[in-house]
Amino acid sequence: MSIVAQKTLVPHPWRKLREIQMVVRAVRAVSRRCLELSLQGLLRRWVDTGLAQQVTPWACSRCGAQEPSAFRRNGTYRRRLSTLAGDVTLEVPRLRCLCGAHVSLVFPVLEPRRRHWWDVWLQVVEGLGERVSVWHVRDRLQRRGVYLSRSTIVRWLARLRLPPLGAIPGTTDEIQADGLYGHLWGPLPHRWRNHTYALVIAANRDPRCPEKVLGAVLAAEEDQEAYRSLGDLLLSRGLAPEGSLTVLGDGAPAIKAGLGLSFPKAQFLRCLWHLSRLVADLGPPEARLALRRDCRRVLRAPTWDQALARYAAFRRSWLERAPESCRALAEGFEDAMLPLLPDGPQVRQRTNGLAERMAREFRRFLRPREALRSAATAPALVALALAQVNARHRREDWLVAFLGAAVGLPQRLTQFRIPLHT
Numbered sequence: 001m002s003i004v005a006q007k008t009l010v011p012h013p014w015r016k017l018r019e020i021q022m023v024v025r026a027v028r029a030v031s032r033r034c035l036e037l038s039l040q041g042l043l044r045r046w047v048d049t050g051l052a053q054q055v056t057p058w059a060c061s062r063c064g065a066q067e068p069s070a071f072r073r074n075g076t077y078r079r080r081l082s083t084l085a086g087d088v089t090l091e092v093p094r095l096r097c098l099c100g101a102h103v104s105l106v107f108p109v110l111e112p113r114r115r116h117w118w119d120v121w122l123q124v125v126e127g128l129g130e131r132v133s134v135w136h137v138r139d140r141l142q143r144r145g146v147y148l149s150r151s152t153i154v155r156w157l158a159r160l161r162l163p164p165l166g167a168i169p170g171t172t173d174e175i176q177a178d179g180l181y182g183h184l185w186g187p188l189p190h191r192w193r194n195h196t197y198a199l200v201i202a203a204n205r206d207p208r209c210p211e212k213v214l215g216a217v218l219a220a221e222e223d224q225e226a227y228r229s230l231g232d233l234l235l236s237r238g239l240a241p242e243g244s245l246t247v248l249g250d251g252a253p254a255i256k257a258g259l260g261l262s263f264p265k266a267q268f269l270r271c272l273w274h275l276s277r278l279v280a281d282l283g284p285p286e287a288r289l290a291l292r293r294d295c296r297r298v299l300r301a302p303t304w305d306q307a308l309a310r311y312a313a314f315r316r317s318w319l320e321r322a323p324e325s326c327r328a329l330a331e332g333f334e335d336a337m338l339p340l341l342p343d344g345p346q347v348r349q350r351t352n353g354l355a356e357r358m359a360r361e362f363r364r365f366l367r368p369r370e371a372l373r374s375a376a377t378a379p380a381l382v383a384l385a386l387a388q389v390n391a392r393h394r395r396e397d398w399l400v401a402f403l404g405a406a407v408g409l410p411q412r413l414t415q416f417r418i419p420l421h422t
C-alpha cells in the first residue's frame with residue numbers, strides 16, 4: 001500500500017473534532033429536552049391527581065376550601081431551572097379558588113425558590129465530598145454552563161443536612177479512641193474560647209463490623225465532655241452500655257473519664273507505642289533511645305510474670321538517671337499489660353495504630369480547607385469525611401445517604417435503586 005493511499009484513510013483531526021462536537025451537542029440537547037418534558041409531566045400529573053381526589057392536598061389561603069370543585073385552573077407561569085444539561089423552562093400550573101384567591105401549590109419535584117435541579121446539587125456535594133475545592137467545583141460547573149457562585153456553594157455546604165449514622169452494621173468489642181486538633185475560622189460557636197477545635201474519633205478494630213470509624217465528635221477541647229459525647233453517639237448507634245468492650249487509647253485521661261461514663265464496664269488499655277514514647281521523652285535527651293528500647297522490652301514481654309521481672313530490671317537500671325520515666329512506666333504498666341493476665345481483655349492490636357491512621361485520613365481531608373472550616377461548615381465537612389472513610393470499607397455509595405437527608409428522609413438511605421450517576 002502506498003503512503004498516499006494510507007493517508008486518505010485516516011480522517012482529518014478537524015473532522016473528528018466536528019463529529020465529537022455534534023454528538024456531544026445532540027446528547028446534551030436530547031437530555032435537556034428529556035428533562036424538561038419529565039419535569040413538566042410531573043408538575044401536570046401532580047395537579048391532575050390532586051384535583052381527582054375527594055379532598056385536594058391544597059387549601060385556599062383565604063376561605064380554606066380543599067375540595068376540587070372549589071378550584072379552577074388558572075393558566076401557568078414560567079420558571080427556569082438550571083441543570084447540568086442546560087437551562088430548562090417549565091410551565092408551572094396555577095389554580096384559583098372560587099372565592100378569587102390564589103391557591104399556592106407545592107410540588108414534590110419542585111420546591112419553592114429552587115433554581116437548580118438536583119443534578120447540580122449532587123455534583124456539588126459529590127465534589128466537596130471528594131475533597132475537590134470550592135473553586136474547582138465552581139469551575140467544573142461553569143464548564144457545563146451552570147453558574148454557581150462560591151458563596152452559594154459554601155452556603156449549600158453550611159446547610160447540608162447530615163444523614164443519620166444509623167445502627168452500627170455488626171457487633172464490635174474493641175474500639176480505639178483518638179483525638180486530633182485543627183483550626184476553626186470565622187465566628188466561634190457558643191462558649192468556645194479559642195479557634196482550636198478537637199475532633200475525637202472512635203475507630204472499630206473488630207473485623208465483624210465493616211465500619212472503620214464508628215463516630216466523630218467536634219469539640220472545643222479533647223476533654224472528658226468530648227469523649228462523653230462520643231460515647232453517647234456510640235450508645236445511640238446501638239452499642240450496649242453494659243457489654244464487654246475494650247477501649248484502646250494513647251493514654252489521654254479524658255478518654256477513660258469520658259467514655260467510662262457511657263460504658264461503665266469497658267476496660268481501658270494504653271497503647272504500647274505511646275507509652276514507650278512517653279517514657280523515653282521524660283528521660284534525659286541522650287538516654288532516650290536506650291530508654292525507649294528498654295521500655296519496649298518490658299512492654300513486649302510474653303507473660304505477665306516476665307513483664308514484672310523486666311519492669312523490675314528497668315527500674316533498677318533507670319531509677320537514678322530517669323526517675324520521671326520510671327514513674328510514667330509504673331503508672332501506665334497495668335493499663336498497658338492487662339491483656340497478659342489470664343482473665344484480662346483480649347485485643348487484636350495493642351497499639352492504637354488504626355485510630356491514628358483514621359485520624360490521619362480526617363486530617364488529610366480537613367487540612368486543605370482552611371477557608372471552609374468555619375463553625376458553620378465544619379460539621380458538614382466532618383460528616384463528608386466520615387462518609388468517605390467508611391464508604392471505602394463498607395463498599396457503599398455515600399452520596400445517596402446525603403441525598404436522602406437533603407429531601408428530609410428521617411432514616412438512613414444506604415442504596416438508591418436507580419444509579420445517581422447518569
Ligand SMILES: [Zn+2]
Nearest residue numbers: 060063097099
Ligand atoms: Zn378560597
